[in-house]
Amino acid sequence: MTKPIQITDPKFDTSSLENHIKTYVSLSEDEILALNSLVQYKKIKKNQYLLHEGGVAAMSSYVLSGCLRTYITDNKGTEHILGFSTPGWWTGNLQNFYNDKPSQLNIQAILDTEILFITKETKEKLFLSGAVFERYFRILTERSLIAFQERTLEILSLSAEERYWKFYSQYPDLMLKLPQKYVAGYIGVTPEFLSKMKSNGLRKT
Amino acid sequence: MTKPIQITDPKFDTSSLENHIKTYVSLSEDEILALNSLVQYKKIKKNQYLLHEGGVAAMSSYVLSGCLRTYITDNKGTEHILGFSTPGWWTGNLQNFYNDKPSQLNIQAILDTEILFITKETKEKLFLSGAVFERYFRILTERSLIAFQERTLEILSLSAEERYWKFYSQYPDLMLKLPQKYVAGYIGVTPEFLSKMKSNGLRKT
């Protein structure tokens, strides 16, 4: 389906990722070299999949350009979106780092997308090459955890309309160029109901 | 397994936490000493708070005995439970590690509870004393993140009854000794509706 990466590809630019890491920890020259030698590059065309339901390959991906969505399809066929990944953010199927059961998750490009990625194995090598990487990912994971805790509480405590505005305030530019059905799939309503909410006069309260 | 060296007064037993850490990383004697010197102990009586809404003190707590619940109160006065912490699990208000805004979270003992805890500052000291701690917390945080991602998808995709059974299968012993209103607050329904679900013949499908 998707082509394997060729390591002999012309050199790609890792400066975006480097700078991202440097906002959390400081990197030595050796660590930068290790990073560059372990990270791989990939292009995903719009609507193609980085991870298909049932996949077991564990990888973490840093988005350079474009946008991905991570979602599941429930037993009624409805899609539920865990999140969107825009440039400067990591995504991946963490479950597969800890067990080999096929993932329920799909990760799909909703725009032409470029990523840098590391597999489970290369990530371990990265950790061995410098403790700063362990620290970097600990911090990122903590921040991601906080975000998901907040999301959990939002779904439990806010109405659909409030969740719509929350999403809008968090991702204003993303929401404008996103198909409505994806917004619906993220905030947890049907596309029909989101449409009705909008026509029935949405107003921030 | 030999008991850890108690340098001075054996005020409390950290072997539970030590063993927990050792299931993820290996600890040197020096690291064990650092851990013992930095970790503090605390008892919380039933219904008392480890963290009150509005608190800003950042700490991570390892539960030795008892049980805690972490929750928020929304603007209608309804309580929504983020999670329960039973022996062998960590809890805390991570947001306050990254900003000083008062937390919305409450952490309350629902049984007489004993914890070991570290503050934001001592946690940093722990990281300096050994990279294994960074690794340990990275792994724990990743696992916690996976759990919250799954919870998010469950709330979005499952009915109240399905969430009830999911909760039961994940925490069978906990659910039996938990007031129903807490189960309701976790799965995201009113106590009244949970009561009706049960009387209307709950059956696993």
Next chain:
DNA sequence: CGGTCTCTTGACGGAGTTCAAAGCTAGTGG
């Protein structure tokens, strides 16, 4: 005991869903 907190039960209401149909938009090939 007695009071407070928790659980149950019922009637009613509303937020959000389902299904179906029609309009709209955007991508695609000729």
Next chain:
DNA sequence: CCACTAGCTTTGAACTCCGTCAAGAGACCG
């Protein structure tokens, strides 16, 4: 560059799950 199609969005009516409010029954602790 236009026409065609597939998917996206809108709209409406019927329906369902779950919430709200209120009242009563039970349970726990001082």
